[in-house]
Amino acid sequence: MTEAVLWVDPAGSVAVDAAGQAVWATMPTHARQLVRVDAIADRWAARVDTADVETLARRAGGRVAETREFGDDRPVTRAIALLRHRDQLRFDPHDGSELTFDADGIIGRGSRDRRVFPRVDPAVIGLIELAGTDRILLARNAHRGTFWSLIAGYVDPGENLEEAFAREACEETGRRIHSVRYWGSQPWAASGSLMVGFTARTDDQEAVAPTDGELAEIRWVDRDEVDDLPLARPGSIAHAMITEWRNKR
Template sequence: MLALTRDGRVLVDASGRPTAVSHHYPAHRLVRIDPDTRAIRLDDDEVAREIASGEGIRAAGIRGRLGDRRVAKALALLDNRDRLRFDPRDGSAVTFDDDGRVARGASGRMIFPRTDPAVIGLVSLAGNDEVLIARNVRGNFFSLIAGFVDPGENLEEAFEREVWEETARRVSDIAYWGSQPWPPGGSLMMGFTARTSDRDALAETDGELAETVWVSPATIADYPLAPEGSIARDMLNHWYFGQTGKVLESS
């Protein structure tokens, strides 16, 4: 049984792998991850008890471990249970099925966990080996351009719009790269690659980004990057390896 904490961490063993809890907890607090795995969110005193009961057990940051689909699903389902208390249609209190996934209110209508579509992508400079990375005004690391899909948009339109709003660059040659569930934002991130001829911004931006930087294989290591296990880091790793044949070191 996987254990997440109230402050967004996961219990891991001495090697840093998510570890099972050693104490028994009531079934109504659990969510099913797969036929053999359940997950629970522990209160502070329960976390302290688990840490004290096992050698090397500690609470570690969850973002760098979301490449583990069990951890990603656990976070998504537990967050959904914390947020979804009432049926949005009639306001009645909800109860969850034995898996902790589907909720029902007074009407009996099934309410599934919500996932919001979002786009993220690697923008390269035409005729150059540079890509665009950015730091959010609320962040302390550099990632890729990203945002949620608006109603009525397809994914390519959403990515083109986000790049323009956040960086004031025009993009072309938009191509799908891959996807990743991202429970911290309740989203499914769909990754794209694109090109631009605009080294400099062409207009005012929406102010969501504190800083945008063009980086090359020689300069990207100078910047703190999105955590390992995120699609942004995976895309940067893939680009860097294609340029250099080397693995991008953690920063």
């Protein structure tokens, strides 16, 4: 029996031990979905009920952890993303036939034998500095307003990544940006995204265009003020970018 299986509940949560490390257990007896995460190490992920994950967490002396806590854990991120794909895609988008999956549970095929691969949605996120100052633009989302984060959004068809970030910055904050530079990237299994990070500058201290209402509050902050704000959680690309900027004193 495989000894390296990640049990994932319908919300994408997994069991972690007392040190906060994901628990890889034996194969569950009643997994609803099963995907291979790593062929070389023979790691798998299984979709199970929330009660199963809670039981495993108690056995490990730990707790149940949400998807958002594993931004830097590649095997866990891959596991959650692949199971999310299996849950959401049951039929071939081309002809509507039911999909059957390969032995690894990753690639599906419909009645026409057309391969259907896991979907990844590109998104952009970025740290915007006010030109000539030592401040960055942070915001609270209108629907998830308990923490401060960077400007982000999905890439539209026909856009490159830099264009997408410039559009999102203008739509959400009313600021025009320039000097866009690539920073890094991070898979984000919670939404099936690949987050691509940028830095940029703006000359617009105040909004010069109408905004779309997605943000509840927008604020320019300096390095000392960052420490007083509840930020996006550790493990997220937003937290990494903000922390890196803050530490450049």
